[in-house]
Amino acid sequence: MLAAQALQVLTRDLAACIARMGLGGGNFGVPGLVEKPVREAERIFQGYAKAQPRQEDSYAAARAFLRGQRLDAWQRDLVASAVAQPIREAGDETALGSQRFDTLLGEYQAEAERGDLWRLTWHGLLYSYFQYDISAAGGTAAQTGWEKLRAFLERTWPLIDRQVGAGLVPDWVHVLRKEGAVLSRSPVDKYARGYLRGDSAAVDQLAEDLGIPPSSWFWHALVLGAVKRATADSDAEFQRLVPQLIQLIKTRPGFRDEALEYILVRYHACRAAPQDELLRDFVCAPAVWRNPKLKAAGYATAWNRVPEPVWQMVLGWVNERNLKDFFDILAARNQADEGRLAFWSQYLKQITWTRLVFGADTMALQRRSPEVRNLIAREEGAYARLDGKSEVDAFMMQIGSYLIVEFSKKPNACYAYKVDELPFEPYAKHYDGGTTDLAYGYRGEKAARIVHTPGWQARAAEELRRLGIRPDRPDAQRVVGGGAATGSATAGGSRPDSASPGPDMPALEALMRRFRGATIDDRRGPGGGRLWVEDPLQRVQLGSELKALGFKWANPRQAWYYPES
Known part of the structure; x- marks a missing residue:
């Protein structure tokens, strides 16, 4: 009797349990009855497996860390998720850049080796690794800290992997078991080629699985990796990819300057590569590297990132565009081209410097044109x-040791002046345009005067030949010397009697690599000119080594020059 009653009670309790589990209408042994609860349980597990602490708590722990406060065990777990977060109260510094960061990583390392490091704490560090934003958390200290964090994750991942085991594991563990390279020194190499092809499916999935935010360093590194891959291709393939590379840089500009450095150096190495207008316009934009003509004035210092011949390649592109724009847009507006574009294009590869001078009418015309x-x-x-002629524009160009000034409207003649005997300052902001400066040659001394009356091309060619200027040879390369014009108001404009053999150039170039920011301005040529070294920081050590190479200091120009023999 008692046994029967006990059986009834057990049956009733079991039925109640089955009802609470949502299995009341089914039969045991049917898989479909348990699949949904299992999926729900797994979803809950995955949520907990990558849960992050409250942002306010992590932020407070990071703030306390940067203030030098001692963290308790709970705060030490919390701060893992915020080591890459800029802290407002600390001037937007991050825990990554703190001198105490090494100690914190050491504590995590010891816990990981003992098997005591909480899995969610390690996941918080992984989150911080991808959260790092190079544009928001700048500075070498933060970058160094981020590198240490990467090395820590790479070093401790095998320990965490073994600790997790082979049972039910979080999604991010599954991903890292397949994609462990994201913790290596080359975290994006695997994905760069596909990204370059426009195939971002694998990368997008990785970002979703690991929670990589759009601002992460990962995306910028991926673009730089794609650029490096493209520069390793053949000339033809690399040139084909340039538009796509520029688009990638625009979308992820974190390593823009480094990426452009790779692209420009590689483009310069291409055999007989034509001017790339898209690359020219992008790199010369005011918000990017600016006009290469501004390098000498110290306003476009990004051009110091590339070797002199690479800068001069782009400068040549800009000079060519200036020449065409002046005659196609400005002179043509006054029906004053008269074949001048075709004429000066014969000397294009010898033009080392140009400058446009706009009249008031052109400045006003920009509102509607x-x-x-x-x-x-x-x-x-x-x-x-x-300022003196509102309806006229002017164009300056340096060919060899002569500065030539063309005007956009008749009856203005064209004048050629020796660059070391200019009657005006070539870098002035304003000109009158008359005989006091640009048209000084109408009454004063000039090297040549070209009047655009019928048959002027033959007379002009003869005048230029007299100055030692002849049309480009068909196989001529663009002139590598030059830079910008020097005038009477510009230091270093004295005319050399004869050129010396010059210093040890390999030694000089090696010296420049040691003193970043210092530049070589080689103006030597058949018509004279000097070899200059400019150092905006005027470092004493660099000065001593330049003296040893035979250089002397020019106080008016505040630069070093190699004296002529």
């Missing part, structure tokens, strides 16, 4: 104003 507006915008910081 997109063509003129774009031209002026491209020359921002490099152009000058012509």
Whole structure:
């Protein structure tokens, strides 16, 4: 009797349990009855497996850490998720950049080796690793701390992997078991080629699985990795990829300057590569590296990242565009081209410096002419104003040791002056445009005067030949010397009697690599010119080594020059 009653009670309790589990209408042994609860349980497990502490708590722990406060065990777990987060109260510094960060990692390391490091704490560090934003958490200390964090994760991942085991594991563990390279020194190499092809499916999935935010360093590194892969391709394939590389840089500009350095150096190495207008316009934009003509004036220092021949390649592109723009847009507006573009194009590869000078009419025209507006915008910081003749524009170009000035409207003649005997300052912001400066040669001394009357091309060619200037040879390469014009108001304009053999150039170039920011300005040529070294920081050590190479100091120009023999 008692046994029967006990059986009834057990049956009733079992039925109640089955009802609470949502299995009341089914039969045991049917898999479908348990699949849904299992999936729900797994979902809950995955949620807990990558849960992050409250942002306010992690932030407070990171703030306390940066203030030098001692963290308790709970705070030490909390701060893991915020070591890459800028802390407002600490001037936007991060725990990554703290001198105490090494000690914190050491404590985590010891716990991991003992098997005591909480899995969610390690996941918090993984979260911080991908959360690091190079544009928001700048500085070498933070970057160094981030590198140490990467090395820590790579070093301790095998310990965490063994600790997790082979049972039910979090999604992020599954991902890292397949994609452990994201913790290596080359975290993006595996994905760069596909990203370059426009195939981002694998990367997008990785970002979703590991919670990589759009601001993460990962995306910028991926672009730089794609650029490096493209520069390793053949000339033809690399040139084909340039538009895509530029688009990638625009979307992820974190390593923009380094990426452009790779692209420009590689483009310069291409055999007989034509001018790339898209690359030119992007790198010369005011918000990127600016006009290469501004390098000498110290306003476009990004050009110091590339070797001199690479800078001069792009400068040549800009000079060519300036020549065409002046005659196609400005002179053509006054029906004054008269074949001048075709004529000067014969000397294009010898033009080492150009400058546009805009009159008041052209400056006003930019309000209604997109063509003129774009031209002026491209020359921002490099152009000058012509105040004396509102309807006239001027164009300066240096060929060899002569500065040539053309005007956009008749009856103005074209004048050639020796660059070391200029009657005006070539970098002035304003000119009158008359005989006091640009047209000084009408009454004063000049090397040549070209009047655009019928048959002027033959007379002009003869005048230039007299100055030692002849049309480009068909196989001529762009002139590598030059830079910018020097005038009477510019230091270093004295005319050399004869050129010396020069210093040890390999030694000089090696010296420049040691003193970043110092530049070589080689103006030597058939018509004279000097070899200059400019150092904006005027470092004493560099000065001592330049003296040892035979250089002397020019106080007016505040630069070093190699004296002529």
